[in-house]
Amino acid sequence: MDKAESVCMHRNYPMESHPSIPIGNIRLVGPLARSGYSLVMGREQQSEIAFRIVIEQPVPGVLHSLQGKDDRPLDPKASRMGEALAFDFSVRVGPGPKFFGDQVRREGPERRFVYIRVGQMAGDAASPWSRRMKIDIHDIDQELLDAAAKDMRPIEIAIIGTGKDGTPACATVRPTMRRIA
Template identity: 30%
Template sequence: MKSEIILQVILIKPTPNVVFGLQKGAGNNYESVQKQISTSNDLTFTFPVNLKGDESKDKLPRLSGSFVQGSADNKFVYINIGTSAGQSETAWSRRLKIPLTGITWMEISLLEGKSILQTSVLGTGRDGGPNCAIVKPFVGWHLKQS
């Protein structure tokens, strides 16, 4: 069984001129990594998560690692935005919460070699600023097509 899988988040058309970064660590002890300033292009964040559990005993795999946040039944990753990502000259200070729900043993069994699970979320919210809070609706994770 795999002990690590690779996930990828694509932010679709994020608000321009804002820094977005993947949160590594939790609480006050975190850093924003893979920082990118948005232009008119999508942004991509790729990262590993640890895989634990036993398919014969556990209904769903347990995910952990330095990018994984939340309680055992509510795992997610954060994308830090604006000042939360270390940008100084901006009015934005937000975080985008991307659920790790829907990752099943079936998806994991389909991963081969360098395969990854991917999701896409809107980078701009209804107010025209960076999308924030928990992603709704969340389309889930799928095997990245080559």
């Protein structure tokens, strides 16, 4: 082991004086190592849960889509007469709960959400709107997550797709309902 690997970076103590656990190229030192803490959560600790976002009262004719893992539109669709739009996707949920998946985005240490792209961002270059809706999932009750995993049924999140000004909703959009579908 070279000197860079054998010295604790926060204190100039030799690594040998601290209890440590190697994890790949990372070595946990001190209290974390003694606690049995792991930086890696195996997929066996995660449950795959189906989600459905229902956009009620979308602005007719405006394209909406999920945001794919490559930051591109995924499953774009528009409402002809204001009928609801539904987007289905899956999320892996681990203890905590912690959320993982292609549509899950993060902001800070806790906040996890899903983007719905609108107008130009959903792939309609002629749209006058270029927006995203942010739908939080990190604050879903553990009981609802457990029921969805047990019953193998999706969690349905309903939102209103039209803002007070009559244009497509954007920014953080609060759910009007969360339930097992």
